Amino acid sequence: SLQDGLSSAFKSLRGQGKLSESNMRDGLKLVERSLLEADVSFEVARHFMRNVTEKAIGEKVLKSLNPQQQVVGIVYEELKELMGPVDHSLHLKNKKDVTVLMMCGLQGAGKTTTCGKLGKLLKDGQRNPMLVAADLQRPAAIDQLHVLGEQLGIPVYSDRQEKDPVKVCNDAVKAAKKQGADVVILDTAGRLHIDDELMKQLERIDKQCHPEQIYLTVDAMTGQDAVNSAKAFNEALEIDGVIITKLDGDARGGAALSVKHVTGVPIKFMGTGEKLDALEQFHPERMAQRILGQGDILSLFETAQKEFDQEQMREQEEKLKKGEFTLDDFRKQMAMIAKPGLMQKMMGMMPGMGAMRDAMSSFDESELKGLFGIIDSMTPAEKANTKLIDQSRRRRIAAGAGCEPHQVNELIKQYDAMAQVMTKMVGGSMRDRMKMLNE
Ligand code: GDP
Ligand code: MG
Numbered sequence: 001s002l003q004d005g006l007s008s009a010f011k012s013l014r015g016q017g018k019l020s021e022s023n024m025r026d027g028l029k030l031v032e033r034s035l036l037e038a039d040v041s042f043e044v045a046r047h048f049m050r051n052v053t054e055k056a057i058g059e060k061v062l063k064s065l066n067p068q069q070q071v072v073g074i075v076y077e078e079l080k081e082l083m084g085p086v087d088h089s090l091h092l093k094n095k096k097d098v099t100v101l102m103m104c105g106l107q108g109a110g111k112t113t114t115c116g117k118l119g120k121l122l123k124d125g126q127r128n129p130m131l132v133a134a135d136l137q138r139p140a141a142i143d144q145l146h147v148l149g150e151q152l153g154i155p156v157y158s159d160r161q162e163k164d165p166v167k168v169c170n171d172a173v174k175a176a177k178k179q180g181a182d183v184v185i186l187d188t189a190g191r192l193h194i195d196d197e198l199m200k201q202l203e204r205i206d207k208q209c210h211p212e213q214i215y216l217t218v219d220a221m222t223g224q225d226a227v228n229s230a231k232a233f234n235e236a237l238e239i240d241g242v243i244i245t246k247l248d249g250d251a252r253g254g255a256a257l258s259v260k261h262v263t264g265v266p267i268k269f270m271g272t273g274e275k276l277d278a279l280e281q282f283h284p285e286r287m288a289q290r291i292l293g294q295g296d297i298l299s300l301f302e303t304a305q306k307e308f309d310q311e312q313m314r315e316q317e318e319k320l321k322k323g324e325f326t327l328d329d330f331r332k333q334m335a336m337i338a339k340p341g342l343m344q345k346m347m348g349m350m351p352g353m354g355a356m357r358d359a360m361s362s363f364d365e366s367e368l369k370g371l372f373g374i375i376d377s378m379t380p381a382e383k384a385n386t387k388l389i390d391q392s393r394r395r396r397i398a399a400g401a402g403c404e405p406h407q408v409n410e411l412i413k414q415y416d417a418m419a420q421v422m423t424k425m426v427g428g429s430m431r432d433r434m435k436m437l438n439e
Pocket of ligand 1 (some may be wrong): 103105106107108109110111112113114133134246247248270271272273274
């Protein structure tokens with residue numbers, strides 16, 4: 001996968017000890033190769049690498065303290081750039097008007113499912129959506145939409161006698177006005193491959209129904225095909241946004257990388273499952289993190305934010321930003337995340353936390369109390385600087401906590417691992433992320 005490719009490229013860079021321009025270039029070639037192998041289009045990969053190379057080659061990076069890490073940072077920024085900016089708005093008109101949204105894409109890309117997901121999103125947002133069965137290619141398509149509509153409690157417009165999908169769409173808009181629906185979602189037909197007839201049909205729907213927004217669903221699993229189809233759809237229709245589906249599978253975002261660059265339109269949402277609530281806003285920074293395999297830091301903090309005392313979180317953020325993470329912070333963190341299930345969820349999202357997760361998952365409450373006992377047996381000076389803790393201090397702490405000295409050591413190791421990850425990963429842009437979360 002792209003993730004594996006990039007991670008081995010970075011590993012090879014890291015293995016270089018001192019970086020020179022030439023081994024930097026070798027490392028970047030590996031980055032480029034993994035992009036191409038992940039179905040990122042040639043044009044996009046070249047554009048991407050030109051930008052990355054320009055920033056990575058040069059005194060400032062090579063002579064810096066940690067050039068390898070900087071390269072990862074540059075690649076991250078470039079990935080974000082490539083997939084952004086975003087525009088999550090559905091451009092809905094006033095509730096008194098009918099807003100028409102049109103879904104298009106290849107067969108099997110996830111159009112019908114996504115229509116249902118959007119319908120749910122709108123309904124949850126106090127709108128009155130209506131789904132329109134404009135895929136007359138397959139008889140089963142109409143039934144499929146009705147099933148979705150029933151599940152969601154959303155009206156579905158269909159006309160099994162009508163052969164012209166354009167007429168169906170027109171009639172649906174009229175029906176919507178009558179029934180008081182304020183958003184109409186057109187589920188159009190797809191083909192296995194782009195063909196003229198399909199495109200002409202979609203163009204006719206576009207011209208006659210004037211959709212406010214046209215969305216293209218793109219199957220993340222199909223890689224290069226997805227990109228070619230996006231290009232063709234966009235030339236015929238001027239799409240307003242892309243929805244990438246099936247990002248819950250193995251797909252590592254190769255399609256996501258190319259599609260924005262190729263079409264110039266934002267990626268609005270991503271489908272992350274077959275269920276009707278599996279639709280998420282697309283965030284370039286999260287996708288970049290995912291591609292880089294850094295774990296989804298942002299989701300982590302979203303989970304955390306829901307469960308934690310926000311004030312305490314804010315204090316933690318401030319400290320982490322300054323690179324501070326003391327044993328007392330560690331204790332607080334543990335106390336906060338020692339809720340069943342939450343711990344594993346968070347650890348699973350954090351890079352380099354596999355070992356921690358395994359260690360933590362075996363903790364029950366009494367063991368956690370044991371850990372806290374150890375921390376509480378330390379002096380403030382020891383807590384502030386665990387390097388002070390030599391053999392004799394270790395014995396004293398263990399005696400105070402009623403445990404073995406090696407358990408004191410284990411705790412310190414776990415703390416070190418967590419502190420390293422926390423302070424390294426929670427870098428400068430944390431403020432922005434938190435700000436966003438609090439909006
Ligand atoms: P259409 O032909 O474009 O209308 O595609 P459908 O909506 O019928 O979807 C085709 C298949 O993909 C169905 O089995 C869906 O359940 C599945 N599907 C759609 N979106 C997603 C997604 O985000 N994740 C997963 N795992 N499956 C999806
Ligand atoms: Mg369909």
